[in-house]
Amino acid sequence: MSGVTLRNVKKNFGSVEVIRDVDITIEEGEFCVFVGPSGCGKSTLLRMIAGLEETTSGTIEIGGRIVNDLNPSQRGTAMVFQTYALYPHMTVERNMGFGLLMNGVSKSLVKEKVAKAARILQIEKLLDRKPKQLSGGQRQRVAIGRAIVRDPEVFLFDEPLSNLDAELRVATRLEIAKLHSQLRGATMVYVTHDQVEAMTLADKIVVLRDGRVEQVGAPMDLYNNPANVFVAGFIGSPKMNFVDVNHGQLPDGRVLRLDGPNAASVATIGFRSDSLKPADQGNGMISAKVSVVERLGDAEYVHFQTPWEQELVARFPPEAEVGLDATFEFELSGKIHFFDANGRALANVMLASGAVAKPV
Amino acid sequence: MSDTAVASSRSQKVFLTPRRKRQITSIILAGICAVWVYPLIWMIAASFKPNSELFSNQSMIPIDPTLENYIRAWTEANLQRYFFNTLFVTVGSVVITTLAAALAGYVLGRRAFPGKWVLMGLMVFTLFIPQGYTIIPIFQLLTNLGIGQSLWGLMLATCGHNIVIFMLLFAGYFTQIPKELEEASRMDGVGPVKTFWYVMLPLAKPIVVTVVVMQALMAWNDFLLPLVITLANPAMRTLSVGIYSFKGEHFVDWGGMTASSTIAIVPIVLLFLFLQRYFIDGLAGAVKG
Numbered sequence A: 001m002s003g004v005t006l007r008n009v010k011k012n013f014g015s016v017e018v019i020r021d022v023d024i025t026i027e028e029g030e031f032c033v034f035v036g037p038s039g040c041g042k043s044t045l046l047r048m049i050a051g052l053e054e055t056t057s058g059t060i061e062i063g064g065r066i067v068n069d070l071n072p073s074q075r076g077t078a079m080v081f082q083t084y085a086l087y088p089h090m091t092v093e094r095n096m097g098f099g100l101l102m103n104g105v106s107k108s109l110v111k112e113k114v115a116k117a118a119r120i121l122q123i124e125k126l127l128d129r130k131p132k133q134l135s136g137g138q139r140q141r142v143a144i145g146r147a148i149v150r151d152p153e154v155f156l157f158d159e160p161l162s163n164l165d166a167e168l169r170v171a172t173r174l175e176i177a178k179l180h181s182q183l184r185g186a187t188m189v190y191v192t193h194d195q196v197e198a199m200t201l202a203d204k205i206v207v208l209r210d211g212r213v214e215q216v217g218a219p220m221d222l223y224n225n226p227a228n229v230f231v232a233g234f235i236g237s238p239k240m241n242f243v244d245v246n247h248g249q250l251p252d253g254r255v256l257r258l259d260g261p262n263a264a265s266v267a268t269i270g271f272r273s274d275s276l277k278p279a280d281q282g283n284g285m286i287s288a289k290v291s292v293v294e295r296l297g298d299a300e301y302v303h304f305q306t307p308w309e310q311e312l313v314a315r316f317p318p319e320a321e322v323g324l325d326a327t328f329e330f331e332l333s334g335k336i337h338f339f340d341a342n343g344r345a346l347a348n349v350m351l352a353s354g355a356v357a358k359p360v
Numbered sequence B: 001m002s003d004t005a006v007a008s009s010r011s012q013k014v015f016l017t018p019r020r021k022r023q024i025t026s027i028i029l030a031g032i033c034a035v036w037v038y039p040l041i042w043m044i045a046a047s048f049k050p051n052s053e054l055f056s057n058q059s060m061i062p063i064d065p066t067l068e069n070y071i072r073a074w075t076e077a078n079l080q081r082y083f084f085n086t087l088f089v090t091v092g093s094v095v096i097t098t099l100a101a102a103l104a105g106y107v108l109g110r111r112a113f114p115g116k117w118v119l120m121g122l123m124v125f126t127l128f129i130p131q132g133y134t135i136i137p138i139f140q141l142l143t144n145l146g147i148g149q150s151l152w153g154l155m156l157a158t159c160g161h162n163i164v165i166f167m168l169l170f171a172g173y174f175t176q177i178p179k180e181l182e183e184a185s186r187m188d189g190v191g192p193v194k195t196f197w198y199v200m201l202p203l204a205k206p207i208v209v210t211v212v213v214m215q216a217l218m219a220w221n222d223f224l225l226p227l228v229i230t231l232a233n234p235a236m237r238t239l240s241v242g243i244y245s246f247k248g249e250h251f252v253d254w255g256g257m258t259a260s261s262t263i264a265i266v267p268i269v270l271l272f273l274f275l276q277r278y279f280i281d282g283l284a285g286a287v288k289g
C-alpha cells in the first residue's frame, strides 16, 4: 500500500486551465477527501490520478513511482464511479471479476476473490443478479466490490453517494468508513461537494476552488482554523457568519475595537452560529429580529436580521422557544475569526474588551 | 350488476361501441393481410401442383399433390448449387458487414479524430448514389482484384450495399452508451479490442440483430448485382438469378419457378421469425436514439 503525491500538477482542456499548480501529499493508508464547489476540478484531479485524464504538467507519484506515463491499469488504483458504471449485461459476479478474468487470472482464483469481496460488502446473495435487478445502494456496493477485487493500493471514489437518497447516503457513508478501517492500509481518495461527508470521513481534507488548493488539513483543523474566508464559509454547517469591517467600523457605523498587531488589517470578522450568545437588554453587541427558525431536534437554528439588514444565524438549545419576529441582543463569545481584505485569515487579533458600543 | 346493466342498455343505443369498433378494425386488417399474403399462399400451393394442373385447377388445394417440382428444381435446374451459393454470399456478407459496421460505428460514435465529420459526410453522400450507377465500377474493381469471377467477389460486393446505414445505426447507438463503462474497463486493464468485444458489442445487441436481419434479407434476395457479376459464369448464380432462368425464351416452367421461389423464401422467413422480437426492439431503439 502506498501514498499519493502530486507536484505542481496542472491540467488544461484546450486553452482552459482547469487545475492550476496543485501540490498534495496523501500518506499511505490515509483517507483523503477532495471537497469544493461544483466545477472546481475535483473529478478532473481524481481522474488524473486514475490515469483517465492526461496530466498537462507536473508529476503524479503513487507508492514512490512516477505514474504520469502509465496506463490506468498499471497505477495500482481502482475507481468507483458516481454512476457506478456497472456492465449492464453481466451478472454481479462477472462484473466484479471481469477485469481479472480478462487479464488471465485463473477462474478459481477470481471466484475466490469475488466471494471474499462479496462477503465484506454483504452482497453474497446478489452475485447472480444483473445490475438492473439491484437497488441503488446495492449497485454502489457492487461497484465498490469491483474495486476491492482488484486489490488496489489506492481507492478512488468520485461522489459515490450522490445518487443515493438521504438515509442511504448516511448509512453507506458509515460503511465506507468501516471499509477503510477494515482494509487496513488502503489509501483512499474521495471526491465530494458535501462538506459533511468530507468532515465525517476524512483524515485529511483538501479544499479546492477554481483548480487551486485553498487549504489542506485535518477536518477539525479546517473547522477551527480556516486559512481564508472561502474555507471558513465552506466547512461547517450552518455556514459561518461574516460581518464586514470597514476601517474599524461595523456596517452600521459603530466602531469595533480590536487589539493585536494585525488589528488594523481586519476587513471581515467571522463567527459560527454557536458563538452568538443572547445578552441582556442593552448589553449586547448586535441586535436582531428573528426571521426563520429551523428546529432540528438537537438544536434550533435561529436566522435573524441585523439592523443593517444582513441575515445571520445563531444556534439555540433545542428547548428554546424562539418566536418569529422576536427581538434579541447577542454578544460574541467563543472563537472569532479575522480576515484581511484578501480574505486571508489573520492571527494575533482579538476583540478588545467592550469592543462595541451598545446596539443601535 | 347494475353497472353492466347500464352498459348493455347503452350499447343497445350506440351502434359503434369500442368493442365493435375493434372488431370492425380487425376484420378490415385481416382482409388487407389476406390480400397481402394471397400471392404467397398461391405460390406455395402451386408449387405442389403438377404443371398440367397449374392453370386448370382454380382451387388452391392441389388435386394431385406432388414434390416433382421441387425435385426438378433442386437437381435438374441446379438449384442446389444456387442455394449454397446464396447461403455462402449471405452468411459471409452478414458476418463481414456486421463486424465492419460495428467497428466503424464504434469509432465514429465514441472517438474524436481529425477529419471525422468530413469522413461522415462523404459516407453519407454515398447514400444518394443509386446502386445502378456503381455496379459496373464495382465489377471492374473486383476484376482488377482478381476476384471478379468468384463467389468471394460477389460476397464482398454484397457487403457494400447498406453498410453506411448500418454504420450510422451503430454509431448512433454507441454514442448513447455512457463513457464510464469504457473507463471502468480501462481501469480494469482490459484492452480496446476486448472492451469492444465483451462490453460494447453485447450492449449493442438490438442493433446487431437489426443489421443481421436486414443484411441477410438484402443479400438473400439481391438480384441486380449477382445478375451482373454472374453473367459469364452460371455456376456462380444465386437463387434469385437462378429462378429467373426458369423463364426460357419460349417456355416458362411455372411449376419449377414456384417450387424454387418457395425454397428461396423459407430460410429468410425462418430467420425473421427467429429474430423477430429483437429485430423490432432494435428498430424501435434506433428510432428512439
Ligand SMILES: Nc1ncnc2c1ncn2[C@@H]1O[C@H](COP(=O)(O)OP(=O)(O)OP(=O)(O)O)[C@@H](O)[C@H]1O
Pocket: A013, A016, A018, A036, A037, A038, A039, A040, A041, A042, A043, A044, A045, A193
Ligand atoms: N473534457 C472536458 N473538456 C473541457 N472542459 C472540461 C472537461 N471536463 C471538465 N471540464 C471543465 O473542468 C472544470 C472542472 O470539472 P470537474 O468535473 O473536475 O469539476 P468537479 O469539481 O468534479 O465538479 P462537480 O462537483 O460538478 O462534479 C469544469 O469547469 C468543467 O467545465
Ligand SMILES: [Mg+2]
Pocket: A042, A043, A044, A159
Ligand atoms: Mg465531479
